[in-house]
Amino acid sequence: MPGGLVALLDDISIIARTAAASVDDIGVAAGKAGTKAAGVVIDDAAVSPSYVTGLDPSRELPIIWKITKGSLINKLLILLPGALLLSEFLPQAIVWILMAGGAYLSYEGAEKIVEKLGGEKHGKTLEDEIEDPVEFEKGRVSGAVRTDLILSAEIMAITLNEVAAEDLLVRAGVLAVVGVAITVVVYGAVALIVKMDDVGLHLAKEGVTSAGRKFGRWLVQAMPKLLVLLSVVGTVAMLWVGGGIILHGLAAIGVHGPEYWVLGIEDSVSAIAxxxxxxLGWLTFAGLSALFGLAVGSVIVFVLHKVFKLGHETAAEH
Structure with missing residues (x-):
């Protein structure tokens, strides 16, 4: 009996050491993958504030919390198992799914620009009278979660690529760690950004020093401009991420010309600068990716709204 107990404890020790090694592997791989996904994280953080810009300040944090929950569902319940299944059984499908997501982001970005330039609007905007704030908020959250799904898919795909050689347990662990960590960082930062005007108001009224009160007033004046700027950056981010995904995807399926052309210009700018x-090389690649995304998105906008007339019924109802 004692011998059996010793053997059992020895087995438990082996299992514990194996688990500890796996956790360590997950931590190291998650750190590397998170670094590679940093560009998309920035895009995600830039896009998100646009979904609460101009709304009732009392609804900003509740909306961000709803989007955060939707983002976690996207990453942990939809994308994580989907990514693992695809990596095991149909890895060649991942690039096509990403390209479809890139096309969707390009479409959303192009549609916003067309509307800003005086084109036909599709659905409610903040410039219109909002008759049902609850429904409008639901639409905003739904749109944010859809966009998050595409950006999250790109993050998870980058992460999966970094750990493709690892076993299934490590891959699953890394995807989960990166997904949760990035969600907390992105939406925590967004919450801070959109509530900075409240912080400024508090400092302007309750600041102990004149410098603190002056800084508070500056924050109150600056935050609306910052939120508008972030809204613009968010739109551009949709285009450069969407265009970049499509460029990478085309190269992955054998159509190398567009990406090689963009990379060639990036290399030339880098060498000269x-x-x-x-x-400057990165800005060149991002800018050209955005223009490519705008071109692709504009074609989709034309086909959907002018050829198939989608969205006209919704706009007419409002």
Missing amino acids: GAAGGL
């Missing part, structure tokens, strides 16, 4: 080459 010297010390600033890295930054």
Whole structure:
């Protein structure tokens, strides 16, 4: 009996060491994958504030919380199992799913620009009278969660690519860690951004020093402009992420021309710019990706709204 107990404890020890090693592997791989996904994280953070810009301040945090929950559902209940299944049984389908997502982001970004330039609006905007705030808020949250699904899919795909050689347990653990961590970072930052005007108001009224009160007044004046700027950046981010996904996807399926052309211009700018080459090269790639996304998105907008007349009924009802 004692011998059996010793054997059992030895087995438990082996299992514990194996589990600890797996946790360590997950932590290291998650760190590397999170770094590679940093660009998409920035895009996600830029897009998100636009969904609460101009709404009742008392609804900002509740809306962000709803989007956060939707983002966790996207990553943990939809994308994580889907990514694992695809990586095991149909890895070649991932690129096509990502390209479809890139096309959707390009469409959303292009549609916003068309509307800003005086084109026909589709559905309610903040410039219209909102007759049912509850329904309008639901629409905003739904749109944010859809966009998050696409951005999250890109994040999870980058992460999965970094751990493709690992076993299933490590892959699952890394995807979960990265998904939760990025969601907390992105929507925590968004919550801070959209509530900074309240912080400024408090400082302006309750600040202990004149400098603190002055800083509070500056925050109150600056935050509306910052939120508008973030809304613009969010639209551009949709285009450069969407365009970039499509460019990478085309290269992955054998159509190398568009991405090679963009990369060639990026390399030329980097070589000419010297010390600033890295930054200017990245900006060049992002800008050209955005233009490519705008071109693709504009075609989709034309086909959906002018050829198939989708969205006209919704706009007419409002």
